Amino acid sequence: MVEIKERLRQALAAAAQKARQAGDLTVETLPEVVIEEPKERAHGDLATNLAMILTRLEKKNPRLVAETILRHLDLTGTFVAGADIAGPGFINFRLDPAWMGEAVRQALQAGEGYGRSAVGEGQRVLVEFVSANPTGPLLVVQARSAALGDALCNLLDGAGFRPQREFYCNDAGNQLSKLALTMEVRLRQLLGESVELPEEAYPGEYVIDLAREVMEGKAPEIPDGKAILDQPEEIRRDRLGTYAVRRTTDEQKAVLARYGVRFDQWVSERSIRDEGWPEKVVSLLKERGHTYEAEGAVWFRSTAFGDDKDRVLVRGDGTFTYVVPDIAYHLNKFERGFDQVIDILGPDHYGYIARMRAALAALGKPAERFEVLISQWIRLVRSGEAVSSSKRAGNLFLLEDLLEDVGPDAARFFVLMRSADTHMDFDLDLAKLQSQENPVFYVQYAHARIASILRQPEAEPLKGDLTAANFSLLTDPSEQELIRHLATFPEVVAGAALAREPHRVARYATDLAAFFHGFYTRCRVLTDDQALSQARLALAEATRLTLHNALAVLGVSAPERM
């Protein structure tokens, strides 16, 4: 389909050129020609609004312009059989039926590679996502950002980019101090001391479990859970905090793996600090003259780069504010040579974007290559009412709970169906009780149905070389609709990758499944007519492949049986 559009685009450009030479048109440079599939089948297979765009420049009636273009249009070699003018001035095209077979053949030949394209030109893209603090288990909100980041990387890969998945672990600074403090207090409580949990500590039960492990001597790094408390504060806090971070991170990795998300790289804030990146950031900003001192602190003049206020980098006591390691980490990303850097963040980190851009620009990095996708909240709904989920109240809904309830396939498909920037409701009752109604089953069922057809004994002798089938026998409207939709898959993948919108693929898969079910109901695949059966089997197999590939992008399984 991409190829056909490209050829048609060239033919149209040539026609405009000829029209100009003949004095029928006056435009020097042709505007970008948009060719799309009309929603209404009655409007042909492809349509362009070229004439209506030219109307403004030519100051002529759009239908007249369309006629002029058609008069000079040469369609040989374009797979387009005919064209006519409709509505306000659309030019509608009918495709040569031979093209249909070509589309199916291409899908079959490409196999698991069907849908891939090269629009990304091998650019390296770093995608950072989830990056939850190592202070507790992953929550249900991460279900969205984890699936989003992972699917985006699949998409980028399919579109010819080279993505890398990265998780940033805040295992230093205040986060760590608080966690270490909590560990110590919990450990003391377990050992019978009467200590209150301080206000700034983490209230979750989870830390108690970790403290118990230490007490019972199950932590390899801390052989004696009681003796650790006799160590100086600096040492005991460090040991307890480090242990808690390691255990938490391991748990997070395990849950993510169950969810089908695997990171290429885990970067720790501690290593960024140890390598001296924060100091480097401050000195670079100083050198470049973007800092000043006031009220005993060192400030970054971020307002000079579009931020709404200046930021403190170094406090009066000489410690860094959180922005410094964050900037340092992003500087590090750029120094690793990526063409594009994408962060997926929650809406609460919105304020982060302007200052990060400002910092990158101040450091002489191409800030326009830094992109932030906001993954909006999931609002949990149970029995028609919002479920509050706050860390402080200890009322948590965990990612692992979600996986337990609905499984990874439904969870991923459900969150990926919606665009990332809409506030979505996740109805727990519906997901749990009516999981059969979840759209993911609709798509998977189509895949399993096709697999079932292919398992039939009658299919056996036909399966040899499906690309050799006689596709001109596929004349039913449901067959043609299915083929048309099949043919757009590579464009959908490329478009979704460029727009960073994986939900388009979920939509596509649902539509494709619907077209297949419609075809299946109308047309029997395996009949007495061998040639027809083979053509239909080929179409079914091409559909199965495409469903499989689309689900693979989403990270959802494509079962042969259900």
Place this chain on the structure above:
RNA sequence: GCGCCCGUAGCUCAGCUGGAUAGAGCGUUUGACUACGAAUCAAAAGGUCACAGGUUCGAAUCCUGUCGGGCGCGCCA
């Protein structure tokens, strides 16, 4: 107060960067299994695209304003 996201069918959401009669799922109503999987299909009902202006051949989409919901705006991270 300033900034960002959102407002489309009873509910949850699409709408392909401005196109032709605004779509899907769930729910409601009606119909379809003696051949490949009925977890399916066919059909019906359901809309002031929050509201008001503007831009133009053409607006759910772009601009301005208003209303409503969510979230940010710390020498917390």
